Amino acid sequence: MFIRRDIRRQFDRAAASFEGADFVHAVTREGLVERLEPLLVEARTILDLGSATGGTGRLLRKRFRRARVVSVDVSHAMLVEARKRKPLLAKSSFVQADAASLPFADGVFDLVVANQLLPWIPEPDPVFGEVSRVLRKGGVFAFATLGPDSLQELAAAWASVDEAAHVIRFEDMHNIGDALVRAGLSDPVLDVDRLAIRYEKADRLFTDLTRTGARNALAARPRGLLGRTRFQAMKDALTARGEAGQIVLDLELVYGHCWGTGAKNKAGQFHVDANRIPLRR
Numbered sequence: 001m002f003i004r005r006d007i008r009r010q011f012d013r014a015a016a017s018f019e020g021a022d023f024v025h026a027v028t029r030e031g032l033v034e035r036l037e038p039l040l041v042e043a044r045t046i047l048d049l050g051s052a053t054g055g056t057g058r059l060l061r062k063r064f065r066r067a068r069v070v071s072v073d074v075s076h077a078m079l080v081e082a083r084k085r086k087p088l089l090a091k092s093s094f095v096q097a098d099a100a101s102l103p104f105a106d107g108v109f110d111l112v113v114a115n116q117l118l119p120w121i122p123e124p125d126p127v128f129g130e131v132s133r134v135l136r137k138g139g140v141f142a143f144a145t146l147g148p149d150s151l152q153e154l155a156a157a158w159a160s161v162d163e164a165a166h167v168i169r170f171e172d173m174h175n176i177g178d179a180l181v182r183a184g185l186s187d188p189v190l191d192v193d194r195l196a197i198r199y200e201k202a203d204r205l206f207t208d209l210t211r212t213g214a215r216n217a218l219a220a221r222p223r224g225l226l227g228r229t230r231f232q233a234m235k236d237a238l239t240a241r242g243e244a245g246q247i248v249l250d251l252e253l254v255y256g257h258c259w260g261t262g263a264k265n266k267a268g269q270f271h272v273d274a275n276r277i278p279l280r281r
Helices: 004-018 023-039 055-063 076-085 124-134 152-159 173-182 202-211 228-240
Strands: 045-049 068-073 092-096 109-115 135-146 186-199 247-259
Touching (some): 045 055, 124 135, 173 186
Parallel strands (some): 109 135
16 A cells, blocks of 8 residues: 555656656557557547656657647646646646546546556556546547566565565556456456566666656555665665676566446536646647
């Protein structure tokens, strides 16, 4: 379980450096858009959920040139950076919101995408429920996340020095598929790819993690100071598991898409039409 306040703060702090270190996001957003091609999606209104600095939204605009892209993120600083980087005449809106409580009316989006959002949410069901609600009937929800085989090397290195929670446990793709169906989304299709990341030094790895905001926000994480001795022991263990003097981290990249069924709004909730959000020029 995560502490949401800590997630927002760590991504706020990383906003300025995120673009230069988000190579995993860069890989998976390319994979996301490639997987949209055979679906023949026609989208005029797109929700980029967990948009960070807007890299996925900018790529989608090249594919859907007339579409309006609404970027949603829990981090205000990330949205500020996304606004700075948007194309000059792009039809864009930027909204700070929790993915589990979206401020939009029912069925207003033709396409919802979420690139690497799922690792940072405590439970997928509330988020998938909101996606199902705001997605029009016949619309597409496409996402990329990490599977449970990711960062096993890092988890093992931490386990060699203590028993505390240091690395996220990524959701199994079968559990994700079940959650999509529970939310009322139909015909989920998931596939897996692999990515190996190599580092010469452990310090560079942890620098990149800091620059992207990928810090430990687990509620069960250690609260005291780690200490240089234990941290060095962990880095030594990580290096020892590498190949030819390099640290190797394997990532399981999980891609998925499914279809909207026209789920309805819950009584008593108030939402706005995404098309009425002021555009940022």
